[in-house]
Amino acid sequence: MxxxxxxxxxxxxxxxxxxxxxxENSGRDAxxxxxxxxxxxxxxxxxxELPINLSNRITIDGGEPMLPYFMGDExxxxxxxxxxxxxxxIPTIKTNGTWGNTYTNRSTVLKSLAKNAYFVGRPLTINxxxxxFHNNISGVxxxxxxxxxxxxxxxxLNISVSGFDTIGSVVAYxxxxxxxxxxxxxxVDSWNDNFVAYNDDGVGIHVETDYMxxxxxxxxxxxxxxxxxxxxxxxxxxxxxxNDDNVALNYVARDNIKKQPLKTVIDSLIKSIDARxx
Numbered sequence: 001m002x003x004x005x006x007x008x009x010x011x012x013x014x015x016x017x018x019x020x021x022x023x024e025n026s027g028r029d030a031x032x033x034x035x036x037x038x039x040x041x042x043x044x045x046x047x048x049e050l051p052i053n054l055s056n057r058i059t060i061d062g063g064e065p066m067l068p069y070f071m072g073d074e075x076x077x078x079x080x081x082x083x084x085x086x087x088x089x090i091p092t093i094k095t096n097g098t099w100g101n102t103y104t105n106r107s108t109v110l111k112s113l114a115k116n117a118y119f120v121g122r123p124l125t126i127n128x129x130x131x132x133f134h135n136n137i138s139g140v141x142x143x144x145x146x147x148x149x150x151x152x153x154x155x156x157l158n159i160s161v162s163g164f165d166t167i168g169s170v171v172a173y174x175x176x177x178x179x180x181x182x183x184x185x186x187x188v189d190s191w192n193d194n195f196v197a198y199n200d201d202g203v204g205i206h207v208e209t210d211y212m213x214x215x216x217x218x219x220x221x222x223x224x225x226x227x228x229x230x231x232x233x234x235x236x237x238x239x240x241x242x243n244d245d246n247v248a249l250n251y252v253a254r255d256n257i258k259k260q261p262l263k264t265v266i267d268s269l270i271k272s273i274d275a276r277x278x
Contacts, residue, residue: 002052002237002270003053003236004054004055004236005052005053005055005236005239006055006057006058006236006238006239007043007044007047007054007059007239007240007241008058008059008060008238009058009080009240010024010035010062010063010240010243011034011035011060011061011062011243012033012062012063012067012243013025013026013062013242013243014027014028014030014031014063014064014067015027015028015030015063015064016028016064016096016098017064017096017098019134021133024061024062024063026064030063033243034068034073034243035243037079037080037083039243040080043241043262044058044089045087046262047239047262050262051263052266055236056090057089057090057091058084058087058089058091059091059092059093059127060077060080060081060092060094061094062094062095064098065094065095066099066109069105069108070099074108077093077112077116078112078113078116081113081120082116082119082120085122090122090124091122091125092124092126092160093124094128095127095128096128096136097126097129097136097143098134099139100136100139100140100141100142100143101136101138101139106139106142110143110146110147110153110157113157114153114156117156117157118155118156124157125157126157126160127160127161127162127210128140128143128159128160128161128162129161129162129163130163130169130172130173131163131164131169131172132166132168132172137172137175137176137179138179140176141176141180141183142183143159144159144180144185144197144205144207145180145183145185145197147205148185148197148198148199149199154203158205158206160207160209160210161208161209162209162210162211163211164211169211173209173211180197184200185197185204186198193209193211194206194207195207195209237250238250238251241257244256245258247265247269248269249266253272253273253276254269255269255272
């Protein structure tokens with residue numbers, strides 16, 4: 001019934017956006033505090049000891065995980081990424097990408113991430129949403145363009161975009177491709193809805209797309225659940241831990257890890273979901 005389990009660390013709930021649909025229950029009213037580094041290390045260690053089929057990819061999530069950069073702490077995210085790589089896992093950063101609107105912010109973040117990727121000897125993936133909710137097309141296209149035009153960034157950073165199989169998301173995706181053309185970035189379709197973005201010299205990157213189907217969105221996560229039509233992913237089950245020690249499995253079942261091991265919590269969440277699906 002269950003396949004691979006992947007870990008997502010929600011290092012902050014704070015977000016510069018305040019989307020009403022947000023399944024992450026994030027927004028500007030959330031506390032501005034990142035997950036302590038010792039907690040990050042502990043959760044990664046506990047995850048790797050779980051007696052289940054584990055993914056080797058760990059996602060750094062939010063809220064907006066780039067927040068520490070704009071609070072004057074440029075070492076937080078690189079340290080988190082080093083902890084992920086030290087554990088032998090592949091890091092992905094899930095961000096809304098609106099920091100891409102400003103050259104100074106974009107340059108600070110991208111160069112820092114690339115430096116870290118070269119330091120650990122492994123590229124990292126930046127995942128950004130492109131849909132009807134986030135209004136971040138310009139920022140995302142700026143990020144892609146900077147990576148395409150820079151040998152340094154291109155060798156260290158992968159870009160993926162995600163959204164939903166809705167008309168609004170399709171329109172936003174088309175706007176992204178159009179905005180890239182305005183920045184003298186050509187795009188051509190690749191396999192499975194992915195595309196290649198390249199400049200006039202023929203140098204470019206492969207942009208992965210992940211548009212989820214059958215997703216039911218029911219408002220902010222604190223009040224409602226978000227789940228697939230089948231309630232479970234048949235391929236990857238997402239374990240998300242936030243800065244308040246809450247653990248969610250596939251956004252369906254929730255518990256708190258305080259004073260109990262992650263294994264105990266996951267076992268409880270699996271039983272909870274199994275009971276709902278019978």
